Amino acid sequence: MTAGSNRFGAAIGWLLPILILLMWEVMSRLGVITENVLPAPTEVFAAFLRVLKSGDLARNIGVSSWRALTGLAIGGSIGFALGLANGLSLLSRNITDTTLQMVRNVPHLALIPLVILWFGIDEGAKLFLVALGVFFPIYVNTLLGIQTVDPQLIEMGRTYGMDRRALFLRVILPGALPSIFVGLRYALGIMWLTLIVAETISASAGLGYMAMQAREFLMIDVVVLSILIYALLGKLADSFVRLLERLCLQWHPAFQKTARS
Template structure:
């Protein structure tokens, strides 16, 4: 075989591998049902099964999105909402993670604070809005507070239970090998709690977008929630549906990033090992 033939076979092999990677079922299969629903929705609108007065066509929503993209309005609302969401996630998530670790590692800390946290957790977030307005007004602080408190509880609970549910035999084995408390935490307890912590993070991301919709109705001047409220006032159904779809896409994107981090951080776990 000549050098040219070998080079051609090598290039063909690489192309096949790349094509195979792109066509793996785990990549395209999760998007099959949403795309199919959009196609049915579009076809139903064209043949009259779905009234455009009730629900605009996906093509109409896409055209509106393109128009708002060209004007820069869409990126403005997206950027403001994303900044609010992830700022609230950072504040509430870090506090929930820290308290979850504290209560998981210390029985005394759990006895002191866990009952109070559980009592506050059962108060509906929306019931706090009148108090939040009185405390913080209707500015950015109020919106950040609502998002932060919504993500605090799922991250706290899953961190707390993740630390508490680490196999005690592994902890005893680490102590038998002479591990220090710091080494025991970093090598045994924290890795063992990570799967549960990531579950809490994924659940918190869903709540984050849900509460953000409500938070952006508090006299906001930008953001996807504000965009939807303004569109409702002027009966712009295409903009309302667009804002809903954008929330869904942002939630999916955040979940995909979290799952990628989860897979990388838990590569040592057989349940998360790459094929």
């Protein structure tokens, strides 16, 4: 199929959200959905223009994005490193994996009271929660990716005289990349989910702070706007990772088939 068909396939995914917005607007105008329950999309858009003009929107998006990306960098780096270590070393996995799996089953948002006692209400608490939230999806999928690399490929690499470094870079890591990208995409969703909650911890800026302030003044349109921006930022981050995935996995048969179709 042509590139135009691919673009059409990508664009059709936005059809359902647009239809939902249209139905939302119609039901609001008919009075089925009242303003004090859920403002119409046009009112939310008016709120968007208002906060954009005041400069608050850009500042809050910048603060939230910094928190999200910093937490992702910290938690993702540690999760990736431990996933590699436990995937490549049986000794490391035997020592740490049981403990990590036990901690993984503790809901990280349930730790908020304890995190406040540890870090106070400053940025450290928010970054810790985001980092903890993204850690486990990346760790688990990195470990799984390495464990599921075809042993015959590894043996073939050794037969051709590859040293450990070449074997890792040319066989093990590329073979684990599909699973690693799945973990990264899953981690991005948890990242924004965690940030929404974390920014309610006595924040002075950010989208969560903007929503909490709007709630205090019964500005439901701004609250809904904050939620929609979270959703759009999440979609943008996921689209970026999918693009990176296609670029890094051009050699993979599944992605070659996608590129041709």
